[in-house]
Amino acid sequence: MRSTTNYLFCFLEIFSSEGGIQSYVRDILKAYVSLTAAANSPPQAQVLLLRDSPDCKNPYQSKNIKFYYLKTDRPWLGRLKFATILLSCLVQKRPQRVFCGHINLAPLIQTLCRPLGIPYTILTYGKEVWEPLAPKYQTAMRQADSIWTISRYTRDSLRDSFAARTCQINNLNPEKFPIVPCTVDGNIFTIGPKSQHLLKQYNLINAKILITVARLRSTDIYKGVDVTIQALPQIAKTFPNVKYLVIGRGDDRSRLAQLAADLGVAERVIFAGFVATENLAAHYRLADACVMPSQEGFGIVYLEALACGVPVLAGDADGSADPLQDGKLGWRVPHRDSAAVAVACIEMLKGKDKRCDRDFLREQTLARFSFESLCQSLEEIFQASDTPKNG
Structure with a gap:
């Protein structure tokens, strides 16, 4: 320059x-x-x-x-x-x-x-x-x-x-x-143990934890939080201890909470509200999988989760192909298909796939982003x- x-x-x-x-x-x-x-x-x-x-x-x-x-x-x-x-x-x-x-x-x-x-x-x-x-x-x-x-x-x-x-x-x-x-800042978003303090705060001890970090605006329904909530009953059949931590704020929270109640999974969905950037990494580390079946231009959330070694799920027709490296680093499913989200989440929580190897996810992500x-x-x-x- x-x-x-x-x-x-x-x-x-x-x-x-x-x-x-x-x-x-x-x-x-x-x-x-x-x-x-x-x-x-x-x-x-x-x-x-x-x-x-x-x-x-x-x-x-x-x-x-x-x-x-x-x-x-x-x-x-x-x-x-x-x-x-x-x-x-x-x-x-x-x-x-x-x-x-x-x-x-x-x-x-x-x-x-x-x-x-x-x-x-x-x-x-x-x-x-x-x-x-x-x-x-x-x-x-x-x-x-x-x-x-x-x-x-x-x-x-x-x-x-x-x-x-x-x-x-x-x-x-x-x-x-x-x-x-x-x-993604690899010095901030790192692999580490789950915070016992946060596990207690959100009542997540001994749970299999899904996480989404997204705005909860009624204009941003495409983020897919509702789709993941709809998938929880099916996921719970395989993992009865599954819980879903939703980080973000917005006017759509009440609709999402009512949806969880209507589906009988209200006790599984924890709305954490806004979390400052400096505290996000500790929240990602709580998760066994990061789930956002969305339509993103790219999806910085995926990079942050991957840098923390957390397996990710994204939509299959958007810019998330880049952070997920065309599926090499995560699951890509139709973004409004709760059944497909459930199947992928069960695979992620089982943790047997290469795309669940935390060191591999972090290494491949930082090499490119x-x-x-x-x-x-x-x-x-x-x-x-x-x-x-x-x-």
């Missing part, structure tokens, strides 16, 4: 809420800071945050990175401030590239960048770009210099969509769609983007 590089990053939010996208974006920023720290004259960067406020804890604060916190009580005012500061940065700083952190920001960035001749990159994750997009978003993506994708599934979905819209099947430049995968591998990928992409293109 050249020392003269000047980048502008635009995100919806990073610090004010939890989720896979927020975690991914934080890793991108952390990698950027790491890559630029050793430079004699570190490159400058500006970061615009539409929904974050100045009181957010920010571990990436640096004299070489200026953060703009634009959250307001009135959303329209925040959007106006965002657009005003974005235009000011573009005109005054003339960044070499703008990184658009969400498709919702893309039309504005396209409108302001194109007349100024400033290239922009759009970061994509999963569901937000899997479905057909409105024309203004299609235009913004078509005119983007590049589109980062989080997994092969999202990349292929985007490329197929581009081909269908433009009638170009063989002329899509693969360099326009680099994959920038998620990462460590923070160092992310830094290497980003350095190659930044270097390519810094190279002037002929013609």
Whole structure:
């Protein structure tokens, strides 16, 4: 990365809420800071945050990175401030590239960048770009210099969509769609014994434990917590001591609790609520299996569980193919099929499959998805983007 590089990053939010996208974006920023720290004259960067406020804890604060916190009580005012500061940065700083952190920001960035001749990159994750997009978003993506994708599934979905819209099947430049995968901190998520304190806290002593870490929002039913609850009666026939620890918060919790009661498994389902990142690893280690039959753009949860040596179950038609390495490291089942989830969970709890070898799971995961591998990928992409293109 050249020392003269000047980048502008635009995100919806990073610090004010939890989720896979927020975690991914934080890793991108952390990698950027790491890559630029050793430079004699570190490159400058500006970061615009539409929904974050100045009181957010920010571990990436640096004299070489200026953060703009634009959250307001009135959303329209925040959007106006965002657009005003974005235009000011573009005109005054003339960044070499703008990184658009969400498709919702893309039309504005396209409108302001194109007349100024400033290239922009759009970061994509999963569901937000899997479905057909409105024309203004299609235009913004078509005119983007590049589109980062989080997994092969999202990349292929985007490329197929581009081909269908433009009638170009063989002329899509693969360099326009680099994959920038998620990462896991192997120093935090480690193999270890089950915490006796937590086992007592959740009444899990002598239980076979399934775990899910996910938002419990009514808009995120696809995470599959309800499907796993529906599978519990069948699993209990083989493992009468099975219990299901659900970590996460949201407005769908009451529906899920009622579903467990209706199925007669309420005593088996423990809703732990929100767990801070620094305490997640200890909770993963409680589990005999991590279960999330979902539709994910990637699924950072799977990496965290695998790095802790915990067997995992995911959906079979989404970006989870990457962390599970096409089934080498876990079970992939139809994401709304409770019978298939039950069968897979029973196999996982028996623990006889190679995909239950904790050391193997951790070793294979860190070999491909460590923070160092992310830094290497980003350095190659930044270097390519810094190279002037002929013609």
